[in-house]
Amino acid sequence: MxxxxxxxxxxxxxxxxxxxxxxxxxxxxxxxxxxxxxxxxxxxxxxxxITTSEITQPVIAVPVVPAPVATNVRGTTMVVDSQKPSLQLSQSGVDVVLGASHYEDGELIIPTAITNQGSQAVILVSLQLDVYSPSGERLTEQTVTVWKSIKRMADTYLRPKTNAEGTSIKLAVEQHPKYQIKAEIVEVLTR
Known part of the structure; x- marks a missing residue:
């Protein structure tokens, strides 16, 4: 009991x-x-x-506290010349996968792939990237567009429930065997 x-x-x-x-x-x-x-x-x-047959429950007034704003920033360690994708980001029904990176001609190159899980065609996807050395020194901070359709050309839109290869990200940073990276989808435009 x-x-x-x-x-x-x-x-x-x-x-x-x-x-x-x-x-x-x-x-x-x-x-x-x-x-x-x-x-x-x-x-x-x-x-x-109120009659004696009614049962009332006390109402407890709890102050309204706003929920914290959720951020979609994701971080990982990116190993150069690895065969595995580095990071997956999601926002508004759009998934962006940062693929296996490599270093070429003084640039860190990160291929991207985009999937539209939403119900509208996607015409623009932009990412905010912060890249750090293995010791934690910031090497670059950039906003890059990984998908952009041609205006008024519906054939170039990323249709719902489809995927495509995005624009490769090219970052002019000094060469390291691995990088710390923080990424966030900052803009998704649909039509």
Whole structure:
């Protein structure tokens, strides 16, 4: 019986903090649930309207705290001349894979592949890249376009549920056997 009470009190206390009550501008109240759903809160009857047969539950007002902004920055160690892809990024239904890199003519070259998982044609995908030496020294910070369609030429759009080879990223950095890289998709334009 004690364990049942302990479980019940734990469930009640966790659910009390999981849901939040918010008052709208029109005076109505809604309950924000931890599963990103919401529902109207029934107005509480006045005390003279309560009969002994009614059971009311107390409403615990929990302050509304904004959720932290999620960033899509991903980092990894990129080994030059490895046979494995280095990193996969996703945003707005677009996946970008940074392939196996190599060093050629004073440039680090990173091939890309793009998949459109969304429902609209993609016309532009841009990445923000920060490249560091193995010791942590920043070598470059660049915004690069890895997919760009030709304006008003529908044949060049990346159609939904398709994939294509993207533009190779060429970075003029000093040669190292491996690099630390942070990447983020900063722009996806669809049509």
């Amino acid at each position: 004690k364990s049942y009470l302990l479980i019940a009190s734990t469930l009640l206390s966790s659910s009390a903090f999981a849901n939040q009550i918010v008052t709208l501008q029109n005076g109505k109240q809604i309950q924000l649930n931890d599963d990103f759903t919401w529902q109207y809160v029934a107005p509480q009857p006045a005390e003279e309207d």
